[in-house]
Amino acid sequence: MLYYLFEYFDKTMDLPGTGVFQYITFRSALAFMLSLLLSTIYGKRVINFLRRQQVGETVRELGLAGQNEKAGTPTMGGLIIIFATLIPVLLFSRLHNIYIVLLIVTTLWMGTIGFVDDYIKIFKKDKQGLKGIFKVIGQVGLGIIVGAVLYFNPAVTVRTDTGRTDVFKTTVNTTVVLPAPVEEKSTATTIPFIKNNEFDYAEVLSFMGDGYEKWAWLIFIPVVIFIITAVSNGANLTDGIDGLAAGTSAISVLALGIFTFVSGNIIFSNYLNIMYIPNSGEMTVFISAFVGSLIGFLWYNSYPASVFMGDTGSLTIGGIIAVLAIAVRKEILIVLFGGIFLAESASVIIQVTYFKYTKKRFGEGRRIFLMSPLHHHYQKKGYHESKIVTRFWIVAVMLAILSIITLKLR
Numbered sequence: 537m538l539y540y541l542f543e544y545f546d547k548t549m550d551l552p553g554t555g556v557f558q559y560i561t562f563r564s565a566l567a568f569m570l571s572l573l574l575s576t577i578y579g580k581r582v583i584n585f586l587r588r589q590q591v592g593e594t595v596r597e598l599g600l601a602g603q604n605e606k607a608g609t610p611t612m613g614g615l616i617i618i619f620a621t622l623i624p625v626l627l628f629s630r631l632h633n634i635y636i637v638l639l640i641v642t643t644l645w646m647g648t649i650g651f652v653d654d655y656i657k658i659f660k661k662d663k664q665g666l667k668g669i670f671k672v673i674g675q676v677g678l679g680i681i682v683g684a685v686l687y688f689n690p691a692v693t694v695r696t697d698t699g700r701t702d703v704f705k706t707t708v709n710t711t712v713v714l715p716a717p718v719e720e721k722s723t724a725t726t727i728p729f730i731k732n733n734e735f736d737y738a739e740v741l742s743f744m745g746d747g748y749e750k751w752a753w754l755i756f757i758p759v760v761i762f763i764i765t766a767v768s769n770g771a772n773l774t775d776g777i778d779g780l781a782a783g784t785s786a787i788s789v790l791a792l793g794i795f796t797f798v799s800g801n802i803i804f805s806n807y808l809n810i811m812y813i814p815n816s817g818e819m820t821v822f823i824s825a826f827v828g829s830l831i832g833f834l835w836y837n838s839y840p841a842s843v844f845m846g847d848t849g850s851l852t853i854g855g856i857i858a859v860l861a862i863a864v865r866k867e868i869l870i871v872l873f874g875g876i877f878l879a880e881s882a883s884v885i886i887q888v889t890y891f892k893y894t895k896k897r898f899g900e901g902r903r904i905f906l907m908s909p910l911h912h913h914y915q916k917k918g919y920h921e922s923k924i925v926t927r928f929w930i931v932a933v934m935l936a937i938l939s940i941i942t943l944k945l946r
Contacts (some may be wrong), residue, residue, distance in 0.1 A: 538627045539563065557628075559818050560797070562911035564824035567624035570812040571825040573833025575620035579613075583836060583843045586610035591658050600907075600915045607741030609841060612654045613833065614849020617782075619646045621822070633861050634691040638682055639856065640734075640824045645681075646768060649674040650847035665847065675768055675855075679761030683860055686760070687753045693719040694865070695812040719814055723752045725865045726811060728942040730871070732809065749888035763867050764858040770877030772883060773909045777921040778841040779834055784876045784932040785853045786830040791873040791936035792860045793823040798943065799864050808943050811865055819860065826856060827907060839922040873939040876932050883910040 542557035548594075556562050587610050622643060625767035629636050630857055638684050653666035687929040695718065712924035723737040737759060738752035775781035800817025833849075836842040857874065861867045887908040914924045 538632070539630055540649050560800075560820050563628040567628045567821050568828040570618045570624040570627070571828030574623060575829045576618050576653040578837045578841075579616045579620070579832060579836055581820060582616050582619075583610055583613070586612055586843065590943050591654075599686060600912065608845075609844055611658065611844040611846040612651070612848050613837065613843035614647065614650060614654075614845040614847070614852055616650075616836075616843070617826075617829045617833050617845065618643055618852060620832060621825045624825040624828070625822050628705075628825075630818050631817055633761045633818040634685065634689055635816055635819045636822060638685055638863065639684065639819065641681065642678060642855045642859045643852055645674070645678050647848055650849065650851035653847040653851075671851075672765065675765040676761050678855060680757060682764065682862065683753070683757030683760035687721075687756050690721075691815065692721070693814055694722045694724060695719045695814070700755040718937045723756045724811065725867060728867070728869055728939075728945055731946045735946060738868040749875055764855060766881070767858035767861075767870060767877060768851050768854030770851040770874065770881040771857065772847060773880045774877055774911070775845060775850040776909060776911050777915070777925060778839040779837050780852065780897060780925045780928055781845065781850055782830045782834050782837050783929050785835070785857065787872045787929065787932040787936050788857060788876075789823055789827050789830070789860070791939050792857065792864065792866070792931065793820055793827065794867075794940055795866050795943075796820050796823060796860065798866050810943065813864060816864055819863065828927065832867065839925070844894065869939050869942065872942075873936050875935040876928055879926070880909040880911070883908045883913065 539557055545551045546557070591610050591612050622640065625636065625640065631637070649666070649671060656662050657665040723732045723735070727733045727735050736752075737755045738749045740750040740755050741751050744751065770872040771781060771785065773933045774905065775783065796819045797817060798808060799811060799813045800815065800820070802812055805812040830853075833845065837845065854877070858867075858870070859872050861874075883905055887903060887905050890904050891901040905913040907913050909927065911921075911924055915921060
């Protein structure tokens with residue numbers, strides 16, 4: 537909203553200094569600072585409110601050191617992340633930008649699913665929370681919306697030929713006029729570590745003959761649904777010990793912020809020879825606010841935690857990361873910068889699958905990990921949770937750097 541106010545001042549009244557709001561970097565810095573202040577200063581008030589409402593965590597008997605001491609700690613702290621993200625975004629971003637609209641919808645949609653789940657657990661005294669089928673329906677619903685908008689909306693375009701900026705080419709005797717690079721609808725995505733690193737989902741349907749491109753949504757939308765469901769559930773599983781989900785998510789989102797900024801800037805995308813995605817740079821403002829809210833939340837969520845994010849926060853975080861990655865055409869890279877989420881999810885899948893297999897084969901279920909998700913395995917081995925969290929952060933930093941290196945390493 538402030539963006540439009542200052543844009544009016546700049547264009548109508550020509551007030552000195554108001555034009556600075558046109559710069560994404562300036563608005564991103566403001567969004568980060570405001571989000572950080574909101575989450576740290578007003579976060580305490582939210583925690584006190586949750587405590588007065590007796591919104592306390594019910595701890596399961598897992599046999600983990602220090603687990604019982606966490607009983608009664610306020611949960612639903614994801615509300616801090618949501619409000620501290622949305623307020624700066626509403627103030628400093630271009631709200632007519634299709635990517636910003638999608639991210640706001642994602643935040644509210646996934647936040648609502650998580651809130652309902654936490655509400656049922658706390659106030660209805662049902663430890664199972666929202667039934668899994670309804671969570672999946674909500675995630676699939678968001679995937680359909682995001683996939684359909686990214687595929688059909690005319691404002692979502694890409695340009696892969698950023699390296700050619702000349703319109704005229706002069707030879708010995710002739711001047712040849714070349715068509716200017718154009719922005720086009722595309723379902724192309726980026727494949728890391730490959731020189732010609734674009735893959736078009738439409739190519740999967742090339743066997744259909746001429747006109748197969750118009751059916752690309754049959755592949756693209758299910759892929760979007762799968763990614764949103766997988767990443768949001770991965771973030772949910774990662775939220776198990778103090779500071780783990782918020783810290784690793786902040787690192788992953790910072791990497792995404794770099795991808796978003798360079799992909800939305802014609803100069804940087806030209807230099808790096810990557811896909812130019814018009815208008816996507818505006819997501820940098822959202823990312824800055826999101827990172828600020830995560831760091832501010834860590835002020836209260838670091839060991840020993842004063843508040844837990846609950847599903848209100850974890851499902852929202854996963855949904856946002858998934859949509860950001862898809863929008864900037866880096867969804868395949870989630871296995872790198874989202875490697876912690878992947879490891880946590882994989883540990884649960886492996887544990888459950890192996891247990892069922894051995895129970896059927898030998899009559900007794902066996903386990904690969906002492907406990908899943910993976911962070912609980914290390915707790916069972918006797919590591920203090922603050923050490924586990926710090927080491928997971930270090931791994932997340934290494935994975936994020938490796939992801940950024942893919943911009944040039946092909």
